[in-house]
Amino acid sequence: MQLIPCPWCGPREQTEFHYGGQADVAYPDDPAALTDEQWAHFVFFRDNPKGPFAERWFHSAGCRTWFRAVRDTRTYAFLPGSSA
């Protein structure tokens, strides 16, 4: 069971968290201006890197903070200092 670094509570066990998918996928400024394809890329397409990956996590059984953290998908390890 991994420890996940909550920026508010500190390291807590992974069962307290929900995964929120890739971080930094901003909601488009004007969805109506996008083509179907551009919109579909925002809704459905996500990166799947081998290595560091910025993710959203939610401390659902704790302080209810949504935060961003970088995790290495090869080792699962959260990069130190990456959560905010």
Place this chain on the structure above:
Amino acid sequence: MTRLDGHGRIDRSRTLRFVVDDVAYTGHPGDTLASALLAHGVHRLGTSVKLGRPRGIGAAWVEDPTGLVQIEEPFPEPMLLAATVELTDGLVARGVGGRGRLAQVPDTARHDRQHHHCDVLVVGAGPAGLAAARQAARAGEDVVLVDDRSEAGGTLTGTETIDGRGSRDWAADVVAELAASGTVLHLQRTTAFGHHDDGYVLALERRTSGASRQRVHRIRAARVVVATGAIERPIVFEDNDRPGVMLASAARDLLHRQGVRAGSEVVVFTSDDAAYATAADLHDAGARVTVVDVRPTPPAAGPCLERDIVVHGNAVVTGAEGEDHVTGAVLGDGRTLPCDLLLVSGGWNPTAHLFSHVRGALRYDPELGAFRPGEELPGTRVVGAANGVLDLAGGLRDAVGDAAPAVVEQPRTPTTVLWRVPGDPARQFVDLARDATVRDIERAVGAGMTSVEHVKRYTTIGTAHDQGRTSGVIASGITAELLGRPIEDLGTTTFRPPYVPVAFAALAGRERGDLYDPVRTTVLHDRHVAAGAVFEDVGQWKRARHYPRAGEDMAAAVLRECAAARTGVAIMDGSTLGKIDVQGADAGVLLDRLYTNLMSSLKVGRVRYGVMCGNDGMMIDDGTVLRLADDRFLVTTTTGNAAVVLEWMEEWLQTEWPDLAVHVTSVTDQWAVLPVVGPRSRDVIGAVFGDVDVSNDAFGFMTWQDTVLDGVPVRLARISFSGELAYEVHVDARYAPALWDRLLEAGRPFDITPYGTETMHVLRAEKGYPIVGQDTDGTVTPQDLGMSWVISKKKTDFVGKRSFARAENLNPQRKELVSLLPTDAATTLPEGSQIVEFRADGALPPPPVPMLGHVTSSYRSAALGRPFALALLKAGRSRVGEVVHVPVGDRLVAAEIAPTVLVDPEGARRDG
């Protein structure tokens, strides 16, 4: 008897009685079942799983592949190793034929759990582990020390000297120092069986006192020191599975721990130095010992020369004679040495499992003939024999460097790596637990396997209770030889948790039965139980499903409850409804962005139904929204989605719209909700809340009012999930039982009827109200449900809006919600049934028959006097009036497509 006076650390003052295979024996505290049997000269235990060959005790601890028993008393447990079962008075066991038997009665024993956090966890209390634990304790660190045997000291026999003390005395000194330090938790009989991410180690304690039989320790350590020693490796020869063939280290262990001499005519077959200590100790204990050493030049065999022990150098044992017990060792030159104990030592395999569990890479060490840790891992250190440093002095240095206690260096002659000797491969056993031989590996390689992982699965080598502790590396070595490739390239199979078998009961701990999963009950639960309710699980909630009266089944009860709601008055406990208090200056903005319809225009005092979609435009929840104030809304969600919706709101607020001044708080448990439903509901509400003008003019549909009853604030809302005149009564949960009683009392003249979730489902389905998660599945839009009216045309954007314009969302062939009326007016279509249709010629299309949709909800209706269903059907709304078919068992049931609203389509009933 082969129990020796003056040897061993058992308590001879007490005698324990036990029975194995219907024969009564005695032993002493400190015995294992194996040592107590061997003290009586009994090696044999059961037969092998495939070939039915005799099986015996092959080792003194968890590495034994063969000595398996079924425990009968005190409680049936299958497939335990006699070598690891501590003897207790009254123990009854029998040998097994490779399979055990689970208990048919409930186990009343308790298992429990403890959590620990420490600076350093040391696994193994042998010399290296004790030294490491002492060093950490002296540095002021919080230490947890676990060891799987009954006492600390590992393989130290007492004959060694450490810091000028006898080694057992040195170990006792260290244990005493650790106990006095105040910062060390020291647990014996505790096996670390899994090492997981971030220093998380699970350990199983076999308890000898206290309320629980076993305890799982969940240890979170900043550093883990693995000092788990090494396990001796056998050499494969013909009939090496005979009872009486044993690891050399096991015989020494039994002698020093329990004072048991496992044989009197002993042949020691070795390619390694360590077996010489065994030979000498057994000789001193009165056995006749002969050593057969693979190496051309056996080590300066000082102890053997001193004792006149014959050593055959450059020699091998090629086979064992004897059937039920070994009678002789056949040498490579054809001679046979008579014996009743044939000990084998082919070197040592570091016990690096806990290093492998956290993905530490092992590398082959040709001098060891084994795999050892091959990289540095952060937070984990492997020391001593587990790290491949086999000598005592070196192991202590490996553990604590310059702080190592003083030990006389013992020069070692290199081990000769030998996996097997020449012979009949079909009689050379590699994995004795699986009856797998060299011949099986030959077959695997002949079938084209070139990976040890494939060979493992093809031969089953290493898949038994012992996980290949003794057979794994040998299988790799023999495979490498057969393939003509170096074992370095081939590698070894992966060690995975658990290190030893762990009972599910231990993992479950106290979380079984009622404690298996948290159960949520409403404050009215006792009322429902007293009323005879049948409950169903909705997430973790227990909800009253229906309230059968004497002689009623569910169908009858639901018909009665439905009729009461449509013709009189009925009441339910809706407290599980998710409730979120949304507060802040921008509360309306948030809801406008998350709901498909406009919420900010809602006036205080009014209620609006709303739908939420994901970015993909698919519906994720629905519910009502009450505007409590300009800056405050009460949002209700589906029971099962309360946490999901709260999380959803928080995600948007915290990540995309942190500028919005809004706070969201779950108030699900704080407010009880009691819907009072039916044409007579106005009479009941009016009678209980005399201050409230309940007329339709004063208290209209989709409005709410606050009132006070005996000093307790109550909120009333004209919300209907049935199409009937209805009031939701919201009250602080603490007062709900009293208010429930008041409502029942006031409803008595009208025969007020409590109803459950099943009736709620029927009533809403008759009105075509969908339930998210039942009539939707994450691929359904509001438009699919016929709810285009809930989608705002005014708002420039809301979550999901852009997706509604995608080509696929405009596809006229999308599945749409309709109702289905079975034309026989009798069949209740099973929920989940597929929908098909005949061709124009009256026959089914050829398989695969196109599936047009499926039944999502299906009930018998009291109001309609017939069964009906809701279904998602391709282009369903354009097909109203047509007939499709639904397979039910072997039949195809015809059903007419109808609009979703079957009861009161003009909506005349909602105002009473």
